[in-house]
Amino acid sequence: MSFRKDFLWGGATAANQFEGAWNVNGKGPSCSDMCTGGSHTVSKRITRTIEDGIFYPSHEAIDFYHRYKEDIALFAEMGFKVFRFSIAWTRIFPTGMENSPNESGLKFYENVIDECLKYNIEPLITISHYEVPFALTEKYNGWASREVIDLYMNYCEAIFTRYKGKVKYWLTFNEINSATMPIGGFLSQGILNEGTTDFTNQVDIPKLRFQGLHHQFVASAKAVKLAHEIDPSYKVGCMQLFATMYPFTCNPDDIVMTQKDSRVMNYFCGDVQVRGEYPTYMNRYFRENNIEIKMEDRDLEILKDGCVDFYTFSYYMSICVSSDPENASTGGNILGGAKNPYLKSSDWGWQIDPKGLRYTLNEIYDRYRIPMMIVENGLGAYDKKEINGNINDDYRIEYLKEHIEQMKEAVEDGVDLIGYTPWGCIDLVSASTGEMAKRYGFIYVDKYDDGSGDLSRNRKKSFYWYKQVIESNGEKLENIETVLA
Ligand code: BG6
Numbered sequence: 001m002s003f004r005k006d007f008l009w010g011g012a013t014a015a016n017q018f019e020g021a022w023n024v025n026g027k028g029p030s031c032s033d034m035c036t037g038g039s040h041t042v043s044k045r046i047t048r049t050i051e052d053g054i055f056y057p058s059h060e061a062i063d064f065y066h067r068y069k070e071d072i073a074l075f076a077e078m079g080f081k082v083f084r085f086s087i088a089w090t091r092i093f094p095t096g097m098e099n100s101p102n103e104s105g106l107k108f109y110e111n112v113i114d115e116c117l118k119y120n121i122e123p124l125i126t127i128s129h130y131e132v133p134f135a136l137t138e139k140y141n142g143w144a145s146r147e148v149i150d151l152y153m154n155y156c157e158a159i160f161t162r163y164k165g166k167v168k169y170w171l172t173f174n175e176i177n178s179a180t181m182p183i184g185g186f187l188s189q190g191i192l193n194e195g196t197t198d199f200t201n202q203v204d205i206p207k208l209r210f211q212g213l214h215h216q217f218v219a220s221a222k223a224v225k226l227a228h229e230i231d232p233s234y235k236v237g238c239m240q241l242f243a244t245m246y247p248f249t250c251n252p253d254d255i256v257m258t259q260k261d262s263r264v265m266n267y268f269c270g271d272v273q274v275r276g277e278y279p280t281y282m283n284r285y286f287r288e289n290n291i292e293i294k295m296e297d298r299d300l301e302i303l304k305d306g307c308v309d310f311y312t313f314s315y316y317m318s319i320c321v322s323s324d325p326e327n328a329s330t331g332g333n334i335l336g337g338a339k340n341p342y343l344k345s346s347d348w349g350w351q352i353d354p355k356g357l358r359y360t361l362n363e364i365y366d367r368y369r370i371p372m373m374i375v376e377n378g379l380g381a382y383d384k385k386e387i388n389g390n391i392n393d394d395y396r397i398e399y400l401k402e403h404i405e406q407m408k409e410a411v412e413d414g415v416d417l418i419g420y421t422p423w424g425c426i427d428l429v430s431a432s433t434g435e436m437a438k439r440y441g442f443i444y445v446d447k448y449d450d451g452s453g454d455l456s457r458n459r460k461k462s463f464y465w466y467k468q469v470i471e472s473n474g475e476k477l478e479n480i481e482t483v484l485a
Helices: 064-078 103-118 134-140 147-162 176-180 184-189 206-230 252-275 281-288 299-305 354-368 394-413 461-471
Strands: 008-012 082-086 122-126 169-171 235-241 244-247 310-314 318-321 372-376 417-420 443-445 457-459
Touching: 008 064, 008 122, 008 372, 064 103, 064 457, 064 461, 103 122, 103 147, 134 147, 147 206, 176 184, 176 206, 176 235, 176 252, 184 206, 206 235, 206 252, 206 299, 235 252, 244 252, 244 354, 252 281, 252 318, 252 354, 310 354, 354 372, 354 394, 394 417, 394 461
Parallel strands: 008 082, 008 417, 082 122, 122 169, 169 235, 235 310, 244 318, 310 372, 372 417
Antiparallel strands: 443 457
């Protein structure tokens, strides 16, 4: 048993992290456009206005907006079958509140989609990937307000209608469950509470985040329904940030704590989006955290009517849960957790755990029994360009190889895995730190954290390796010694 013949090999990106052209042809500012650069140790800042002389990494990013033809040609050269990208809501509705869509935004994505189709690359579109229109933050405090549901639906209607017949796969919200953590308040929901300046240390009002999540669940369910009405062949998925959790020890306190944390973080949102109802375990969590979700009469029915067609997730690392506060944290940017003595970490403290991917795929598939895609995975690393221009990223090849081997095991275990899109297939801006130095790509982009760089593209060693992986449908995984272009 191995990967299915029509397995979707590809790569993943997000508009705010690679398009640039943040205010071009009518585009409005998104929440990401209001974030300055940062690093592993210094938090990005969120500014309410654009400050002079300050570097905002999303504003130019890697300029995919003007270079999409060149970039998609490189993806095609690797043999991509699928390309995951997001639509910037603010290119279509600059403030999120206009009555009609911005034609030049619609046209841009139509061009991108057509360019993919030219190479038989299936577009996989994230409707909202960490880029809530900033005007909705100002007016409504983002998804904390119910009004945003209707605005999101206008946006969905515009894109579902325009790209009918060209697109098959949609994802309603990127890593929707990131909003179970304080960092997701602004990142995913555009909630900006008074006093917040640091991205990694937001003034947090959990009640608002969970209310925001309810609004996103309703919006997601409505979007699934609308998509199917507009084009019955559309497939709409959910997308979760899966932070696989292990008990740090066999102490029952660690076991129970792991189950509790993992339910809230990893399973809650998927349970709602796949099963169409709130899981009972959340009642206790809400009670103990003084959270009361305001619902309208029909909401539960809407959730039931809008279950997703497939399940997708990002997987980078696993963490350990310990009931002993003395246990050192891994120091990852978004997720903490106790250090696992059996695993190595990336330079950003993300614990590398390929077997955890097999375990996770099995756990999720057992729970839901619907087709699955891994829509993000990869190693954020410092790449060095050698004098001859080569980038020998053997560490990245090793990381991906080990993860693909475990995907294969999971397929043998019976998991219905339909696709794999490693993150940042071309170098782009990091979501957690705002850095360019944290690179994931098969393609190197000449762009640096001070904003310099000529934006030229270079094939890394992993580019040739991944091409071979796709050509062999995941059979040839060994490293290659290629003459680099
Ligand atoms: C996921 C996001 O959390 O991880 C991406 O969906 C993000 O937007 C990716 O870029 C990797 O994280 P980071 O912080 O290394 O960019």
